[in-house]
Amino acid sequence: MTDYSKFYSDRVRPMKGSAIREMFKRMADPEIISLAGGNPASELFPGEELAEIAKEILINNPTGALQYGTTDGLPAMRECAAARAKKVNSISDNDQVLIMTGANQGIDLTAKALINKGDKIIVESPSFIGSLNAFRTYECELVGVKVDSDGMNMEELEKALEENDGVKMIYTIPTFQNPTGTTMPAAKRKKLIELANKYDVIILEDNPYGDLRFKGEEVPTLKSLDTEGRVIYAGSFSKILSPGMRLGYVIGAPEILGKIEILKQVNDVHTPVLTQMMCVEFMKKYNIDEYIERNRELYGKKCAVMLASMQKYFPTGKVKWTVPDGGIFLWCECPGLEDITPVVDRALEKKVAIVPGSNFAVDNKEPSNMFRLNYSSATPEKIEEGIKRLGEALAEIL
Amino acid sequence: MTDYSKFYSDRVRPMKGSAIREMFKRMADPEIISLAGGNPASELFPGEELAEIAKEILINNPTGALQYGTTDGLPAMRECAAARAKKVNSISDNDQVLIMTGANQGIDLTAKALINKGDKIIVESPSFIGSLNAFRTYECELVGVKVDSDGMNMEELEKALEENDGVKMIYTIPTFQNPTGTTMPAAKRKKLIELANKYDVIILEDNPYGDLRFKGEEVPTLKSLDTEGRVIYAGSFSKILSPGMRLGYVIGAPEILGKIEILKQVNDVHTPVLTQMMCVEFMKKYNIDEYIERNRELYGKKCAVMLASMQKYFPTGKVKWTVPDGGIFLWCECPGLEDITPVVDRALEKKVAIVPGSNFAVDNKEPSNMFRLNYSSATPEKIEEGIKRLGEALAEIL
Numbered sequence: 001m002t003d004y005s006k007f008y009s010d011r012v013r014p015m016k017g018s019a020i021r022e023m024f025k026r027m028a029d030p031e032i033i034s035l036a037g038g039n040p041a042s043e044l045f046p047g048e049e050l051a052e053i054a055k056e057i058l059i060n061n062p063t064g065a066l067q068y069g070t071t072d073g074l075p076a077m078r079e080c081a082a083a084r085a086k087k088v089n090s091i092s093d094n095d096q097v098l099i100m101t102g103a104n105q106g107i108d109l110t111a112k113a114l115i116n117k118g119d120k121i122i123v124e125s126p127s128f129i130g131s132l133n134a135f136r137t138y139e140c141e142l143v144g145v146k147v148d149s150d151g152m153n154m155e156e157l158e159k160a161l162e163e164n165d166g167v168k169m170i171y172t173i174p175t176f177q178n179p180t181g182t183t184m185p186a187a188k189r190k191k192l193i194e195l196a197n198k199y200d201v202i203i204l205e206d207n208p209y210g211d212l213r214f215k216g217e218e219v220p221t222l223k224s225l226d227t228e229g230r231v232i233y234a235g236s237f238s239k240i241l242s243p244g245m246r247l248g249y250v251i252g253a254p255e256i257l258g259k260i261e262i263l264k265q266v267n268d269v270h271t272p273v274l275t276q277m278m279c280v281e282f283m284k285k286y287n288i289d290e291y292i293e294r295n296r297e298l299y300g301k302k303c304a305v306m307l308a309s310m311q312k313y314f315p316t317g318k319v320k321w322t323v324p325d326g327g328i329f330l331w332c333e334c335p336g337l338e339d340i341t342p343v344v345d346r347a348l349e350k351k352v353a354i355v356p357g358s359n360f361a362v363d364n365k366e367p368s369n370m371f372r373l374n375y376s377s378a379t380p381e382k383i384e385e386g387i388k389r390l391g392e393a394l395a396e397i398l
Numbered sequence: 399m400t401d402y403s404k405f406y407s408d409r410v411r412p413m414k415g416s417a418i419r420e421m422f423k424r425m426a427d428p429e430i431i432s433l434a435g436g437n438p439a440s441e442l443f444p445g446e447e448l449a450e451i452a453k454e455i456l457i458n459n460p461t462g463a464l465q466y467g468t469t470d471g472l473p474a475m476r477e478c479a480a481a482r483a484k485k486v487n488s489i490s491d492n493d494q495v496l497i498m499t500g501a502n503q504g505i506d507l508t509a510k511a512l513i514n515k516g517d518k519i520i521v522e523s524p525s526f527i528g529s530l531n532a533f534r535t536y537e538c539e540l541v542g543v544k545v546d547s548d549g550m551n552m553e554e555l556e557k558a559l560e561e562n563d564g565v566k567m568i569y570t571i572p573t574f575q576n577p578t579g580t581t582m583p584a585a586k587r588k589k590l591i592e593l594a595n596k597y598d599v600i601i602l603e604d605n606p607y608g609d610l611r612f613k614g615e616e617v618p619t620l621k622s623l624d625t626e627g628r629v630i631y632a633g634s635f636s637k638i639l640s641p642g643m644r645l646g647y648v649i650g651a652p653e654i655l656g657k658i659e660i661l662k663q664v665n666d667v668h669t670p671v672l673t674q675m676m677c678v679e680f681m682k683k684y685n686i687d688e689y690i691e692r693n694r695e696l697y698g699k700k701c702a703v704m705l706a707s708m709q710k711y712f713p714t715g716k717v718k719w720t721v722p723d724g725g726i727f728l729w730c731e732c733p734g735l736e737d738i739t740p741v742v743d744r745a746l747e748k749k750v751a752i753v754p755g756s757n758f759a760v761d762n763k764e765p766s767n768m769f770r771l772n773y774s775s776a777t778p779e780k781i782e783e784g785i786k787r788l789g790e791a792l793a794e795i796l
Binding site for chain 1: 402403405406407408409410413414435436437438440443444445446448449450452453454455456457460461463464465466467498499500502503506510511512513514515517528529531532535536566567600640641642643644651653654657660661663664665666667668669670671672673
């Protein structure tokens with residue numbers, strides 16, 4: 001038996017995972033300066049604090065940490081998630097909280113709970129590849145709405161809702177969007193809620209970066225503006241504590257979350273207990289907002305270094321970019337160019353990794369003249385050196 | 399907006415999670431003796447060893463433990479899984495290993511990679527509720543094959559393969575099956591492989607209990623008998639180290655595992671890194687087989703206590719049960735009875751929790767006169783007391 005393809009489900013038949021795996025492989029090469037991934041800064045990870053916490057938990061409560069847990073998460077962990085959501089008015093009295101093994105699981109299982117083959121999901125285009133690929137596994141149709149410098153374009157969104165039957169859900173990262181780094185202002189968010197109410201669709205608000213603002217004023221979450229219980233809010237501890245611990249959550253109407261909980265039960269039974277307990281103890285013993293504040297400052301600095309380096313090293317007038325108020329990404333476009341691939345390849349020869357825009361597009365076979373840059377992961381020195389080399393690659397190709 | 403049901407996908411519309419959640423709630427009441435769950439014995443958890451290990455990892459390599467990992471798992475963790483599989487000849491040179499957030503994730507995503515709506519999966523009936531419910535989320539048809547005292551009935555299996563088009567997969571727990579505790583002998587396993595070859599279907603072999611033999615001779619795994627690369631082998635550290643850590647794996651042909659890896663990427667990105675590193679270090683520093691040996695002895699003792707108590711306290715001649723050679727479950731039938739529900743309810747009044755057989759059936763709406771007992775979790779004293787109370791409940795109803 002060598003031909004396994006006849007056994008595949010339709011959903012996985014067209015899938016290729018190589019782009020993502022290649023990206024991870026690039027990051028593993030120590031000589032390469034990676035501006036490609038979405039890693040938070042590791043220099044601030046509270047390793048010593050968590051070491052002490054992990055030890056104490058396993059000494060004092062080994063059964064609690066090592067035995068099976070419940071699917072919805074530890075009560076204390078659900079309170080931690082609720083506390084984070086409360087800070088941005090993103091939980092109401094009736095809402096349920098489910099702890100997820102990373103917010104991505106919440107996004108995957110929300111789609112699984114709502115989407116039949118042929119249903120439509122409206123997404124920002126470009127958007128987070130992990131979510132788009134999760135949606136694709138439910139054989140839905142993705143309807144892309146372009147992203148302006150202030151987030152999803154509302155005219156196009158209204159048109160998409162008008163012209164498409166069978167839209168179940170709008171998926172959006174309204175704050176420091178991945179990949180563009182853009183943020184939707186309050187007025188646009190109110191409009192989005194209005195449209196969702198009018199066309200009777202669910203909103204899945206993905207907010208992993210919301211805590212990482214280093215400039216400008218806070219903007220209310222979509223969840224906080226929701227009066228009809230149609231927003232499912234996905235939050236994460238990946239960018240404010242540790243991504244390797246895989247701790248995220250979804251918050252929303254108990255009816256829908258009850259379905260998601262059943263899907264989680266048959267998926268991974270529950271999120272590992274030790275990491276949940278470690279997060280709970282960290283938030284008890286330390287002020288997580290002070291820790292986040294240090295991350296914000298660091299990301300503000302790193303972003304400024306990247307922007308200054310781009311100004312200095314990118315060929316003048318040939319590249320446009322977004323200027324984020326927070327988060328970990330910015331987005332570049334080369335207006336004269338049709339396809340960024342030769343730049344990406346040339347940059348890789350110079351040992352700099354970036355992600356071509358096509359990865360984030362709804363139609364990912366179309367060539368793209370855009371690329372994403374991450375500024376949270378590399379040191380300021382590596383960022384400047386990486387941008388310098390990327391500037392050379394751009395100058396050689398453009 | 400109060401009616402969310404119109405948004406649900408077809409796959410979750412018929413689902414009810416309450417049975418499982420009720421079971422967990424029962425176990426949370428400290429007054430109740432639970433013979434219901436599938437918890438391994440917590441008295442042997444190596445809490446102190448893991449406390450020291452966790453601390454050292456987080457002090458010496460905080461970035462490794464807290465930063466994003468790769469979807470297929472840490473290389474050292476994949477080696478640990480391969481080493482476990484090698485002990486039972488369940489990995490070949492060409493096979494790929496994927497670390498899963500519990501084996502259940504491997505089972506869920508294997509089905510997601512293979513099963514289209516309307517495809518058929520042959521399963522033991524009764525079988526593990528978590529797997530059956532995972533399969534149900536892909537809108538497949540489950541074809542049940544009865545379980546004899548020596549596992550899946552081969553005549554019925556052949557008939558099921560003959561009579562059903564569109565069978566993609568046979569799912570089996572051949573060793574210390576959940577819920578029956580039965581084990582398929584070698585001859586039957588060879589027959590099963592032959593049938594899978596003849597009818598050209600995939601076998602998903604779920605082996606979470608295989609290490610827990612306390613009586614009788616080892617039997618070869620299906621994977622070790624597979625010559626055509628059609629067995630996907632799911633293993634777990636839940637019953638030999640800690641279920642709360644959620645560490646499992648799947649092993650099989652790289653083509654299919656590549657698809658499963660993509661589905662894992664969009665599901666939880668990767669299994670938490672710290673727990674993987676802890677497992678690796680535990681297996682480096684300690685002899686996990688010695689640790690497993692202590693578990694085997696304990697389960698052998700607990701099983702003997704349960705069987706002796708059943709002999710002593712169950713109404714004579716009214717209950718039949720299986721006698722397992724390992725694992726954590728045994729299975730009871732009340733031949734004269736139509737529906738076990740009144741016994742389950744009466745037992746609960748007496749503060750003993752058991753799981754009615756209908757939960758494990760392919761057609762879970764049919765009444766069942768069977769129930770599952772777990773002997774790994776409670777202490778020997780609680781087991782005897784629990785069986786005594788259950789015997790009273792049985793005597794009152796039968």
